[in-house]
Structure formats: C-alpha cells, structure tokens
Amino acid sequence: MVSDYLSMDSELKIRPKRKLRVTSRQNLTPIIELLSNYAATVKFCTPSLPRCIREELGEMLIKGSVEGSVSCENDIYFGNLSDNTGKYKDGQILLAEAYAVDAAIYGVNGSTGNNISIIKYFATRGKTHLLSSRNIHKSIGIAASEYRIDISFLPINFNDYDELFIPNNAEDIRIELKKHKDNGNPIDVVLLSNPTYEGFSTNIREISDVIKNQNEGIPADKQVILFVDEAWGAHLPFLPKDVQRLPKYSLHNGADINTISVHKQGGGLN
Numbered sequence: 001m002v003s004d005y006l007s008m009d010s011e012l013k014i015r016p017k018r019k020l021r022v023t024s025r026q027n028l029t030p031i032i033e034l035l036s037n038y039a040a041t042v043k044f045c046t047p048s049l050p051r052c053i054r055e056e057l058g059e060m061l062i063k064g065s066v067e068g069s070v071s072c073e074n075d076i077y078f079g080n081l082s083d084n085t086g087k088y089k090d091g092q093i094l095l096a097e098a099y100a101v102d103a104a105i106y107g108v109n110g111s112t113g114n115n116i117s118i119i120k121y122f123a124t125r126g127k128t129h130l131l132s133s134r135n136i137h138k139s140i141g142i143a144a145s146e147y148r149i150d151i152s153f154l155p156i157n158f159n160d161y162d163e164l165f166i167p168n169n170a171e172d173i174r175i176e177l178k179k180h181k182d183n184g185n186p187i188d189v190v191l192l193s194n195p196t197y198e199g200f201s202t203n204i205r206e207i208s209d210v211i212k213n214q215n216e217g218i219p220a221d222k223q224v225i226l227f228v229d230e231a232w233g234a235h236l237p238f239l240p241k242d243v244q245r246l247p248k249y250s251l252h253n254g255a256d257i258n259t260i261s262v263h264k265q266g267g268g269l270n
C-alpha cells in the first residue's frame with residue numbers, strides 16, 4: 001500500500017537492500033547547492049536560524065539580505081514536492097539510500113505534519129480502524145478525528161512507582177488484534193509511538209512477527225499495516241552495531257511505514 005502511494009514515481013520504488021552503506025553519494029547536497037543560488041536574496045527561515053548555525057552553514061546563509069520564507073514549489077529547478085520531481089526527488093532518493101529503506105518522502109511541519117498526512121492516506125484507503133497505545137502524539141488524535149479514523153486503545157501499562165507509561169508488547173498486540181477480529185471489527189493499522197517520549201522502546205520485530213502471522217492468507221488490501229511514529233528515532237539506523245541494548249529502527253525490523261523528525265535526534269534542520 002505504501003508502494004501504491006509511491007508509485008506516482010516508479011524510480012522511488014527502489015532497493016530491497018537493508019544494509020547501510022556510506023557512499024560518496026551521501027556527500028551530495030542537491031537542495032543546499034541549489035539554495036546557494038538564492039543566497040543573495042533570501043535566508044532560511046521558519047524556524048529562523050540563530051547566527052551561530054548560519055555561520056556553520058557558511059557563506060550562503062550569512063550573505064542573505066531578506067528575512068522571510070521562500071516557497072520553492074513549482075520552481076523550474078527545485079521541482080515540486082507533491083509531484084516528487086526535481087531536487088526534492090533527488091534528495092528523497094538520497095535519503096532512502098542513507099536509511100537503507102525502499103523509499104522516503106520529505107514532509108512539512110515535522111512529524112506532526114507527517115502523521116497527519118499518513119493518517120489522511122489511511123483514510124483514503126479505507127484503513128479506518130487503528131489500534132494504538134495511549135501515548136499518541138496530539139497530531140494523531142487530531143488527524144484521526146478529522147479523517148474519521150476509529151482508535152482502539154491497547155491496555156495501559158503504567159508503572160505507579162516511577163509514574164511512567166511502559167510500552168505495550170507483542171502479546172498485548174496479539175490479544176487485541178484477535179479480540180477485534182473475533183468481534184467482526186478487525187484492525188487495519190497498528191500504531192506504535194516508539195521510542196516513547198520517556199525513552200522506552202518496545203520490541204518492534206516481535207510485534208511485526210505477530211502482525212505478519214495475522215496477515216497470512218489475507219488479501220494485500222485487507223492486511224494489517226504496522227505504522228511507527230518514530231519521531232524520536234531518526235538516529236537509530238546509525239547507532240554502532242556493537243551497542244546491543246538500544247532501540248532498533250522500525251523499518252529494518254518489519255514496520256511498513258514510519259515518521260521521523262530529523263530535527264530531533266537526527267541532528268538536522270527542520
């Protein structure tokens with residue numbers, strides 16, 4: 001289903017490989033390069049950059065003389081984010097390569113905007129029953145109400161002593177998927193916010209195995225999708241391999257779609 005959405009550009013359906021490789025292509029910066037042509041007249045903004053960061057980014061930002069947003073949509077060189085053309089397309093392909101995933105799409109307004117887009121996409125595909133733990137970000141709740149998605153919540157695991165929510169595990173998911181299926185109102189999408197705001201993480205691989213089992217023999221358009229709000233996990237594919245007890249990146253462990261905020265743990269610009 002994600003690939004349906006992406007089929008607007010067949011070149012985005014790329015690479016089944018899952019191995020991260022740092023190649024010289026990862027030094028390419030198509031968007032920054034093009035922006036540098038505009039540097040005499042515009043500065044980056046929204047959010048505006050403090051001077052220290054501007055200096056780090058070099059000449060192109062210091063040179064700027066006008067403070068304000070610049071819309072590059074439909075620009076002859078930039079291309080169009082919606083149509084996936086031009087420099088946006090080049091950048092998205094590089095992003096997918098860096099993360100070793102099938103495809104990547106830039107979003108606007110952080111994971112908030114991405115969550116809303118993804119939920120809207122589910123709604124257009126008739127995927128209207130979502131199973132989720134309680135710790136959803138506001139954007140999910142708002143989008144669910146806007147696009148008439150029903151959320152069934154997983155049982156709450158609350159640690160009274162530390163006053164923290166503990167993530168749901170694979171067994172929780174298995175029980176709830178079965179319950180809703182038996183009740184004649186099957187789940188379309190399992191949503192996990194992982195890692196959590198407090199830094200906990202669940203075992204995505206075990207959960208994706210439960211979902212894969214559930215999907216066996218079911219036509220593709222009726223299968224349960226695993227969607228991970230990984231706003232706090234942009235760095236996960238790049239952790240050293242020998243560090244064992246850190247969260248695993250969802251898309252390398254069976255998730256179908258995720259959202260990340262590179263401006264959080266990814267150390268990038270919004």
Ligand SMILES: Cc1ncc(COP(=O)(O)O)c(C=O)c1O
Nearest residue numbers: 109110111112137193229231261
């Ligand atoms: C789990 C989760 N999802 C989404 C968001 C929204 O992220 P952004 O600030 O990139 O819009 C946050 C923000 O804190 C978050 O914690």
